[in-house]
């Protein structure tokens with residue numbers, strides 16, 4: 001039986017591979033997936049159950065319930081100080097992932113180039129390819145805080161470049177893009193008439209009371225930026241599958257047209273839970289506080305292991321750990337750690353060819369479990385021939 005070339009071109013990510021392997025061990029601590037262990041607030045859970053019991057379980061408009069788009073627009077205006085119209089600039093999707101996919105499917109033709117920055121969220125690369133495009137990767141460096149340099153961006157532009165994807169705060173590094181990175185992208189995007197897809201799904205998991213900064217707030221960028229966001233991380237609603245896109249009318253209209261032929265709409269009970277989530281935003285504070293405590297613990301604990309180091313992530317629930325001095329590539333590190341100590345992490349090579357001297361930890365476990373994981377990692381690293 002035939003399978004398509006585009007399906008064959010897509011590989012199972014190492015993240016999933018390690019996650020699947022971890023399932024075969026009986027005492028494993030799995031730090032692979034970015035899936036918070038916390039439940040959403042009771043208000044959100046109740047809203048989903050109420051919707052089911054009230055029979056609110058049919059299709060919605062392809063762009064999502066207008067009432068949900070309204071609360072998203074209201075929240076967006078509050079957080080970004082950018083006015084958006086719910087019926088024109090907002091679309092509800094099946095997670096942020098579908099928003100990313102639909103946005104790319106709306107703009108990419110065969111052979112079009114889309115710039116992404118490494119270390120990258122692996123799905124960007126795959127999705128660009130699924131749409132017939134060519135991902136063009138620019139590496140960023142730990143020593144620069146993973147900032148984007150204008151000259152590197154310019155050097156990657158060709159007559160086929162149509163878009164840039166940025167991700168702040170970042171999966172896998174936990175870093176936020178500084179203002180000069182955003183300015184560099186804005187300047188080049190204006191000059192070459194590029195769409196900017198700005199993935200901001202971790203913007204509510206920023207620590208130390210720092211503020212999120214979005215490229216859409218730079219002069220002239222609202223007309224070419226699509227902000228991707230999600231309820232998954234902010235409200236711990238990963239399995240509800242609700243995300244959204246906010247941006248210029250033309251791209252939202254095209255994404256909505258495609259949605260009719262893909263998922264029709266995000267699940268309706270989840271959309272109702274989403275309304276409750278936005279109407280009770282203050283309830284999500286416990287999630288940030290919990291992850292900030294874990295971030296502080298993990299940052300200190302990992303850096304106290306000789307041979308491992310990482311920058312203090314400003315946001316998210318990831319640590320991107322440097323293993324340069326261990327003389328082990330990232331896959332060997334991850335496979336051996338799993339086999340010897342039953343701790344599953346993601347090899348850095350997943351996030352770009354240049355990151356084979358890193359691994360990623362998702363600290364989506366309670367501190368007592370993280371303590372055990374750190375002890376096992378320490379024992380493993382100390383046992384290596386260095």
Ligand SMILES: Cc1ncc(COP(=O)(O)O)c(C=O)c1O
Pocket residue numbers: 034094095096097098121167170171199201229230231232233238242243
């Ligand atoms: C950078 C980034 N963007 C988007 C997503 C999509 O998340 P969801 O589809 O659950 O909203 C994720 C999930 O891990 C992510 O890490």
